[in-house]
Amino acid sequence: MATVTTTKAASEDKELLISGSEAVAESLTLADIDVVTAYPIRPYDTVMQAIAKKIANGQLVAEYIVAEGEHSQFEIVKHASTVGARVFCGSSGVGWMYAMECLVVTPPLRVPMVCLVGNRALDDPGAFGVEHNDALVVRDLGWMLCWIDTSQEALDTTLIAYRVAEDRRIFLPLAISADGAFLTHSQAITMVPPKEKVDRFLPRYDRGDLLLHPDNPITVAPQANEDWVIEIRRQNDEAMKRAVGVIEEAYADFRRIFGRGPENPWFEEYMADDAEVILIGMGTISLPIKVAIREMRAKGKKVGLIRLRWFRPFPFERLVKALSGAKAIGVIDRDYSFGSPFHSGVVANEIRASLYNADKRPPLLSFICGLGGREVTLEDVNKAVDMCDAAARSGKSDAKTHWLGVRE
């Protein structure tokens, strides 16, 4: 029933007790990145601190540039990527917003930038804690987006990210989202593979005919206007569609070479096979949900979890299949979308839309919980499951969005 990912420790792997951010830095070293730009904002900046140490200690040879703001931070790596450099960048919360103009131009330029977003609530008021609205702001623009849950997944996904983004069939930027504090700062045992295996998995970045170099004198991003813009958008759309196959290919190769990683790249199913109520969430919210599910299962309640890993491309077909047996679905968003249909969070409405053409549309309840880094408690999860139970019995969704754990 449960398809928990097994971690088969290959003998050459090194075992380290590291945080999610540090795990990403391990991957960046293994991937031999060429240019990295830093600018401080909590909580993502822990990855830059880790990279700075690696560079200072000679473990990584890369141009390490501390920029004067996020806008420059992202522009610098964008341009480095166009001359053929493997690049890394990242941000959090309003820092990501400050870079917005540069985030917009990256997909149509087909720059395979890989970034870490340490998810953080947007100002105002100031808050360090996690919310997913920062990364989600690029959801319509051609960025691939995924959410990770553990240090191991941080390390593995970073390697997969370069493999996918730099695939010539794709050439799109990719942001890996890690919940601020809960993952960026929390340490766990992580298996670090040897460089030799990484080299087998991850080819060199080849900019090909798009390389900006005197030997290839091209003009990049001229003014196109109405003559060509819609065709360029369409090319982005095709690339995002192709990403589906490339991601599946990358995960399969990853499993073959490293001996670990999920069979289903798109989402983790936890006791979801026979579940009557399926909860859906992204990121570290899985921990309290899994604990609650184990307690409920012990009492004979058939509850499961689908933890979405990939948000763009959104695995709507696979999700519909996975959800078809459920009697009720509860989506717990760690984000908001004010004024949206049903006043729901972003994920809930994506899933509603995914189900629209399905033969079986189980009742769907929408929850918003854990904003600003507030702890998601067992009580919150239990409350959500109780409401889903009622919907399962009546066979009807309510048209509301339920905020959990809010002082009224």
Place this chain on the structure above:
Amino acid sequence: MAETTFGNATQVLEPFRGIKKVTLEEYFTSGHRTCQGCESALVMKLMVKAAGPRTIVLGSTGCMYVANTTYYTTPWVVPWMHTQLGSSGSAALGTAAGLKALMRKGKMKAEPINVIAFCGDGGGADMGLGAISATLTHKEYNSLILLYDNESYANTDIQLSGMTPYGAHTTFSPPGKVHRLIHKRWKKNVAGLMAAGHPECRYVATVCASYAVEMMNKVRRALTIGGPTFIHSLDPCPKGWDYDPMLSHELGELAIETGIFPLYEVEDGVVKYYGKTKAIVEGRPRKPVRDYLLKQGRFAHFTEEDLAYFQEKVDQQWEQWEIPGVVPFRKLDAAQAALNVK
């Protein structure tokens, strides 16, 4: 990967000794649709002619983006890429860093490649100032940032920028019945700002394409000295300044001869005037600013009072500035007076 020693080698580009010695090859050719009399287009042509074929040019948004590169055409023979309005500094830095990383790690054939990022006065002196400033502190990356200053946002319909002269008529500063002058800010001193504020930037210069050979030689100096450098070019703009396109060259000369725009270079902290500016410093009288201003429709609403104010401000930059026309700190007596207050 083992790190090999990788210095700041630049190309060898000797100064042109006279107009007849200038190379014939063009790297900015047909395929653009700039206005008749456009000096900025000339600046692009001379800039990349001086730089030669092993050059990458990054262009931030502005008329030298929109009017030059309209898909399917391009005037650029060298590789060229658009960058965002405020990103000329970041574009230069990122491109130079990418090349350096790949070359020092043996992933790309090592050779000095010129990296030039250009920006307009809006993109450079307004929005992109912070990024340019940051780039000028990264001495390990060779690049040139060239600001082509036509004194307005000329691409978007002539709106005022931080570089628009006092009182000029733009679409954001139209003279009206109650307010004759909407724009009352004095123009930023960008070259001075860059030279004074970035002690490890080895080369800052001002140029004017009316003096083409000198202009190209400044570009060559900027590309060969090593590290990040900055050039500010004053470009008469028939559309934005409202004059007959045949007068572009003459207006460039007048900007220098009136002392409004001094020609100088700051190499390793030493200021050197050149051309007609040098003659002014050595005592040749400046032409009155009215000779320059009244040839342009953007100052047509000026009264005698406005002309007098403009003249007074230009006089100040020659008579009261610590380094005439370059650094606007007031002379030592003012500093002494400040001490005496204590």
